[in-house]
Amino acid sequence: MSDYDRSGLGRRCLLRGGASLALTTGLLGNVSKVSAAAPPATPAIALVGGELHVGDGEVIKGAVVVLEGERFAVVSGPAGRARIAERGARVVDLDGKILTPGFIAADTQLGLIEIEMEATTRDDSLAGADPVRAAYDAAAALQVESSLLQIQAIEGITSAAVAPSGGLIAGQVAWIDLVHGDRSQMLVRPRLALAGSLGQVIGGSRAATLSRLRELLADARFYRQRKGAHERGQLRQLAAHPRDLEALAPVLERRAVLTLSAQRESDILAALDLAREEGLRIAIVGGAEAWKLAPRLAEAKVPVILQPSENLPGSLDTLSARLDNAALLAAAGAEVVIGVLGSPHNLRNIRQEAGIAVANGLEWERALTAVSLGVARAYGMDQTHGSVRPGKVANVVVWDRDPFELAAAPQQVYIRGRAIPMVSRQTLLRERYRDVGREAR
Amino acid sequence: MKSRVVLGLQRSGLAALALMLGCRPRAPAEPPEPASPALAAANSTAGPSKAKEPVAAVILLRGARVMTATGEIFEQADLVVEGDTIAAIGPELTAPAGAAIVDLRGKTLTPGIIDTHSHMGVYPAPGFGAHSDGNEAVSPNTAYARAADGYWPQDPQLERARAGGITVAQILPGSANLFGGRTFTVRLIPGALSAAEARFPGAPEGLKMACGENPKRVYGNKSGPSTRMGNVHGYRDAFQKAVEYRRSWTKHHKALAAWERGDKKDDKGQPLESPDPPAHDFALETLAKVLSGELLVHNHCYRADEMLLMLDLADSFGFKIRSFHHAVEAYKIADKLALAGTAASIWADWWGFKAEAFDGIRENAAMLSVAGARPIIHSDSPIGIQRLNQEAAKAMYAGRHAGLTITDDEALRWITANPAWALGIDDRTGTLEVGKLADLVVWSGDPFSVYTKAERVYIAGELVFHRGVYEPRSDFEIGLRPGDVRGEAEEAR
Known part of the structure; x- marks a missing residue:
């Protein structure tokens, strides 16, 4: 029996045996204590003999994947077995199990919301009248002890693009790896994108919203050129606070993506025009009617971050919402990103969403890309994240079967090169009450 | 190893599945075409439409995996619908005279959800x-x-x-x-x-x-x-008031019954009016x-x-x-x-x-x-x-x-x-049993798979949904979906 199997079995037996809460929390506590310190040198891990779905469309059977430190050191077919010994790696035999990159949650408030209805547990939105909050950096508010992190992580979500919400420009997006309890490892890159919204944000008018956004971008350019004049008090009134205008600079310079929430065809079209005229890199979030513009989105290389199950005319903006949105976009060559938009509590259902997209015509490997490499590409993080390739951050999941199937469960999740404890607040609650109804309490 | 088989099947089967479901590949961003004349008719703007499939009084659903929700699962069985009712369930039933036969081999049949x-x-x-x-x-x-x-x-x-x-x-x-x-x-x-x-x-x-x-x-x-x-x-507070409300009505009904039994005259022989009901x-x-x-x-x-x-x-x-x-x-x-x-x-x-x-x-x-x-x-x-x-x-x-x-x-x-x-209707529906309403779903496969879809839905024996063939739409969406006002019907959502 492989090392991996034994450790897995051991843990299951421990829990099934009705382990006391103290014991199981102790397990979790130890782990967070260890990871809170500087990561010590851990022996390399070789995941051997799995069916690797790399994330970019390639499939490698009998794969050899060596995790060394926080990165993938070796990713190859069976021939790579020769390189395991030289790395001194501990071998985990996967015996044909499925291996995928960790899934990535796009445009989520994970780490910023604990309980939606309790304002004191939320830092996702800067309250106030000013709809321009470009300088709002939610990363500063990240809750690294959030119960949501492990609940998603043990279901195969390993990274997230954490975005604030609300207003015309909600603020700065941060990239995180789901390393519970450890800010230094969790916060991979703050301020990698800006999150904004189209629709009736300004003055109850979508036209006014677009006009304000153009004005904002123009003034951001203006301010960048005339900073000195501003400091001397010689500049006219600007469209936003200089701090917010300054925060828009990376978007103007195409160093950062501007994500724009837009559902209706006309809003998506307006976003495409804006991006072309201003030379911006944008991504569409929501995109209920994006399929109508599929060739244009493909041509402009604008990714669409969508939730496949959203097929209702919940407002007149989504009249043409349909279940094969993702398939139609992909067929036209557009980049599709699949997400669970809205509440961050069940980001783990991203794999069901991917399955729904497949059931409605999206090719399976494209769906995998849409929850991994595609997300990384949309946010410009594909140099380090999104697929199982040498040199990238070692976020990888071992599955017992097709991960989009409802029957599937992760056997082990690795984040930044380490096997995470497959424990969450929910598994602990389950164990505490496991015997209700079976014996007198 | 099982997972590999599942994956392989799933991927290779996709194109076939898509064809089976009538989801033909098509150029994106084109106005979708109707899947079939029947669907176009069903989904037309002409008015609330009924199933275009001939409605038979007796239907034999043949060869599905039948999950009864009674504890019994038939790997392959038939189900007979007569009118609005399930008339028979079991392997290899003889088709009743005049029965419309629907071949469901490879499909799964469950009660309506x-x-x-x-x-x-x-x-x-x-x-x-x-x-x-x-x-x-x-x-x-x-x-x-x-x-x-x-x-x-x-x-x-x-x-x-x-x-x-x-x-x-x-x-x-x-x-x-x-x-x-x-x-x-x-x-x-x-x-x-x-x-x-x-x-x-x-x-x-x-x-x-x-x-x-x-x-x-x-x-x-x-x-x-x-x-x-x-x-x-x-x-x-509310239930206490309800107790008292009920009491006042019980009292009234008693008084009314007494009045009706009596000679409807008081001691002095004056006519006695019937007691007033409570508000x-x-x-x-x-x-x-x-x-x-x-x-x-x-x-x-x-x-x-x-x-x-x-x-x-x-x-x-x-x-x-x-x-x-x-x-x-x-x-x-x-x-x-x-x-x-x-x-x-x-x-x-x-x-x-x-x-x-x-x-x-x-x-x-x-x-x-x-x-x-x-x-x-x-x-x-x-x-x-x-x-x-x-x-x-x-x-x-x-x-x-x-x-x-x-x-x-x-x-x-x-x-x-x-x-x-x-909901208090378990004597009528909720399981596949003889005598219950024919509320049925035909699934493309295992109902617990993410890739499975409902292909046919029957309510009280009537086919109310048939994927790709009969997908009735509410008044609201008439004329609002792409293609409607160009005289084309929508294929799928």
Whole structure:
């Protein structure tokens, strides 16, 4: 029996045996204590003999994947077995199990919301009248002890693009790896994108919203050129606070993506025009009617971050919402990103969403890309994240079967090169009450 | 190794599956073409259409995997529908004379899916302010209100639920109030022009009650209640008044009976008028019908402590709570719910959106089943209702992964037999049994797979949905979907 199997079995037996809460929390506590310190040198891990779905469309059977430190050191077919010994790696035999990159949650408030209805547990939105909050950096508010992190992580979500919400420009997006309890490892890159919204944000008018956004971008350019004049008090009134205008600079310079929430065809079209005229890199979030513009989105290389199950005319903006949105976009060559938009509590259902997209015509490997490499590409993080390739951050999941199937469960999740404890607040609650109804309490 | 096979099958089978389902590949962004003349006709703007397939009095559904939700699964069997009723089930039945035969080899047949918790029609799509008819949020007790009176039968959410295999749903008022009002149960037949036409004939009505945060939040800065203490006072006060209301009517009926028996003259021989009835009060009448067992109580309640409190309260007034709804902490009191005979209508995995939902776990349903209680997977969502089979699957597999034994049949009961019981219609529907209504779903494969779709849906023997062939649409979307006004019909959503 492989090392991996034994450790897995051991843990299951421990829990099934009705382990006391103290014991199981102790397990979790130890782990967070260890990871809170500087990561010590851990022996390399070789995941051997799995069916690797790399994330970019390639499939490698009998794969050899060596995790060394926080990165993938070796990713190859069976021939790579020769390189395991030289790395001194501990071998985990996967015996044909499925291996995928960790899934990535796009445009989520994970780490910023604990309980939606309790304002004191939320830092996702800067309250106030000013709809321009470009300088709002939610990363500063990240809750690294959030119960949501492990609940998603043990279901195969390993990274997230954490975005604030609300207003015309909600603020700065941060990239995180789901390393519970450890800010230094969790916060991979703050301020990698800006999150904004189209629709009736300004003055109850979508036209006014677009006009304000153009004005904002123009003034951001203006301010960048005339900073000195501003400091001397010689500049006219600007469209936003200089701090917010300054925060828009990376978007103007195409160093950062501007994500724009837009559902209706006309809003998506307006976003495409804006991006072309201003030379911006944008991504569409929501995109209920994006399929109508599929060739244009493909041509402009604008990714669409969508939730496949959203097929209702919940407002007149989504009249043409349909279940094969993702398939139609992909067929036209557009980049599709699949997400669970809205509440961050069940980001783990991203794999069901991917399955729904497949059931409605999206090719399976494209769906995998849409929850991994595609997300990384949309946010410009594909140099380090999104697929199982040498040199990238070692976020990888071992599955017992097709991960989009409802029957599937992760056997082990690795984040930044380490096997995470497959424990969450929910598994602990389950164990505490496991015997209700079976014996007198 | 199994997983590799599953994956391989799944990928290679996709193109074939797509063809089978009539989803031909097509150039994107073109106006979609009709899948077939039949579909175009069914989906035309001409008016509420009926199935174009010849309607036979007798149908033989041949060769499907038949999951009965009674404990029995036939790997391959036939089912005969006569009129609105299941006439026979079993392997290799002889086709009755004149029967239309439908070949379902490779498909799976289950009872129609039933949702105990829906706001379709009262919170329809689009979510216009003008359409918001689910919460009569003017007073914490609106037991007089009736969901049927706010129901819009043209809600386009209904046809999407039907396409997901839903045949029956309970429509409830919202949870703003302690007493939201009366619920009613609908069949998802196409073309219903009123709540009355959609209503499941003979199904008992329910009373929607709500615990916890919502009434507190809605009335905290108004009339109250502003605490859970106030909530419970509201229930006790109302039921006490209902006891007294019922007493006054009992007294009146006695007096009336005495008057009718007597000679209708007083001591002095003057004519004696019949006794005046007490004033009618529609809210108290609803509660009095709960006390008499005529209305079933559906109680929105998340926390274990509050559910126990409500069980005690119901006990003290002598009524039963038929089902708790949402009940995210039901697993903590699974034994007590089993003992009380109260069902728990729950989500597969929703949690954490409010404080009282913070302890939700995905093994809730499985733990209830193991304890002998009656779990139900409900939707409370126009998206979730389209895949209640998948929601049940998630809850079933969560249980299995935690080492609990849950059979496919048991999980199927969470969305068929158990909700039928909670709605008081289990003698008519909810399982595949001879004599029950032919409420049926034909699935493309395993109903617990993410890739499976409902292909045909029958309600009381009538084919109400046939994927790619007959997909009836509500009035609302006529002329609003791409292609409509160019004279083309929509192929798929």
